[in-house]
Amino acid sequence: MTDQPTTVAGVLQHRALVTELPGPRSRALMERKTAAVASGVGTTMPVFAAKAGGGVVVDVDGNHLIDLGSGIAVTTVGNSAPRVVEAVQAQVAAFTHTCFMVTPYDGYVAVAEALNRLTPGDHDKRTALFNSGAEAVENAVKIARVATGKDAVVVFDHAYHGRTNLTMAMTAKNMPYKHGFGPFAPEVYRAPLSYPFRDDKTVGGQAAAARALDLVEKQVGAENLAAMVIEPIQGEGGFIEPAPGFLPALAAWCRENGVVFVADEVQTGFARTGDLFACHHEGVVPDLIVTAKGIAGGLPLAAVTGRADLMDAVHAGGLGGTYGGNPLACAAALAALETIEADGLVDRARQVERLMKDRLHRLAADDARIGEVRGRGAMIAVELVEPGTTTPDAALTKEVAAAAHRAGVIVLTCGTHGNVLRFLPPLTITDDLLHEALDVLADVLGATR
Numbered sequence: 323m324t325d326q327p328t329t330v331a332g333v334l335q336h337r338a339l340v341t342e343l344p345g346p347r348s349r350a351l352m353e354r355k356t357a358a359v360a361s362g363v364g365t366t367m368p369v370f371a372a373k374a375g376g377g378v379v380v381d382v383d384g385n386h387l388i389d390l391g392s393g394i395a396v397t398t399v400g401n402s403a404p405r406v407v408e409a410v411q412a413q414v415a416a417f418t419h420t421c422f423m424v425t426p427y428d429g430y431v432a433v434a435e436a437l438n439r440l441t442p443g444d445h446d447k448r449t450a451l452f453n454s455g456a457e458a459v460e461n462a463v464k465i466a467r468v469a470t471g472k473d474a475v476v477v478f479d480h481a482y483h484g485r486t487n488l489t490m491a492m493t494a495k496n497m498p499y500k501h502g503f504g505p506f507a508p509e510v511y512r513a514p515l516s517y518p519f520r521d522d523k524t525v526g527g528q529a530a531a532a533r534a535l536d537l538v539e540k541q542v543g544a545e546n547l548a549a550m551v552i553e554p555i556q557g558e559g560g561f562i563e564p565a566p567g568f569l570p571a572l573a574a575w576c577r578e579n580g581v582v583f584v585a586d587e588v589q590t591g592f593a594r595t596g597d598l599f600a601c602h603h604e605g606v607v608p609d610l611i612v613t614a615k616g617i618a619g620g621l622p623l624a625a626v627t628g629r630a631d632l633m634d635a636v637h638a639g640g641l642g643g644t645y646g647g648n649p650l651a652c653a654a655a656l657a658a659l660e661t662i663e664a665d666g667l668v669d670r671a672r673q674v675e676r677l678m679k680d681r682l683h684r685l686a687a688d689d690a691r692i693g694e695v696r697g698r699g700a701m702i703a704v705e706l707v708e709p710g711t712t713t714p715d716a717a718l719t720k721e722v723a724a725a726a727h728r729a730g731v732i733v734l735t736c737g738t739h740g741n742v743l744r745f746l747p748p749l750t751i752t753d754d755l756l757h758e759a760l761d762v763l764a765d766v767l768g769a770t771r
């Protein structure tokens with residue numbers, strides 16, 4: 323019996339290099355990119371995509387790459403997922419845009435109903451739709467400010483909330499996100515995170531929350547604070563999972579002090595972490611939750627969902643935008659949500675976690691450069707350090723990622739110190755492909771010793 327790779331969305335599920343990477347067609351396109359596209363828009367790999375589905379991206383030279391990136395946690399249900407394709411094709415033939423603020427349509431309402439039902443908490447909720455994660459984060463802050471009549475916003479070390487002016491202020495890392503782009507929006511304050519790998523081992527979740535809240539009380543004051551915005555597991559900042567108890571303690575303090583607790587689940591949402599939302603893990607119920615990335619199978623859509631009394635505090639016409647909740651994106655979102663449910667993708671994310679952590683822990687057992695294996699679901703990372711220390715090794719991380727890329731595995735890096743390899747496979751990836759990608763990772767790590 324031969325093991326033939328399966329086909330998903332017309333793409334053979336295997337890794338196959340038919341040229342060096344990048345191949346001649348990608349190199350030619352890269353030349354055109356350099357001549358036509360602003361150089362500030364970088365690329366992780368100099369390889370152009372032609373087709374993608376399941377756990378594979380096919381490039382313009384016919385190389386089949388294993389996808390451990392999902393276009394940065396977006397194609398959780400897979401690229402060109404069948405239900406998404408069908409729903410978008412039907413919608414694009416019906417109408418492409420009317421603007422929900424001019425003549426509304428039911429897809430937007432249905433997405434709002436779904437998010438109100440599925441997001442944490444069974445309280446009365448409302449939703450507003452936007453185009454990008456950053457735009458939705460901005461709107462969550464607008465809503466919190468109107469609802470509380472206060473100005474200040476607290477964010478955390480290593481946070482990533484986007485690239486617009488307000489969200490640059492909220493994002494922690496200077497290079498490349500903020501450098502030279504200021505001045506930034508005022509009234510944004512940064513508190514220390516719970517970062518178990520780097521915190522003193524005696525600092526559990528409660529103590530880390532007390533440390534953050536002491537700073538907030540002394541430097542900001544609850545009476546000035548509209549919102550506290552936090553990623554339940556940090557994405558760009560390094561896949562940092564706070565110690566248990568940290569998030570519930572912050573949420574409780576916000577509730578007691580009239581501060582809107584905003585969960586930025588742009589990266590963690592929609593089954594990615596092995597729960598539908600990462601807040602579910604510790605039963606945290608945010609006042610507002612911001613979603614995007616995995617929401618619509620690759621189409622641009624974002625949302626703010628939350629307490630009806632907060633959401634409805636904004637005057638009519640105060641929220642919106644020309645494209646927010648575009649009908650194609652809404653059709654895609656409904657199909658993506660149906661796929662998550664019908665195909666059991668929350669469970670699939672937990673299987674991916676077991677498989678990946680099992681392999682990565684075994685790798686770490688005899689490689690002291692792997693300081694920590696962490697993450698949940700299909701959001702897994704390894705932090706690379708100088709052996710026996712917590713000193714970040716960004717050069718090694720870069721080298722390993724580049725070698726994986728040359729071998730046909732799409733991996734991303736992250737972390738304030740650039741020393742975290744992150745894995746965000748689509749949940750449609752096969753176990754065989756995951757194992758093969760981890761074999762490649764083991765080989766390239768071994769080759770750098």
Ligand SMILES: *Cc1c(COP(=O)(O)O)cnc(C)c1O
Pocket residue numbers: 453454455456457459482483484485553557558586587588589614615
């Ligand atoms: C990606 C991301 C954003 C920004 O989303 P965009 O769609 O790129 O604007 C905000 N918050 C988090 C946690 C993210 O991962």
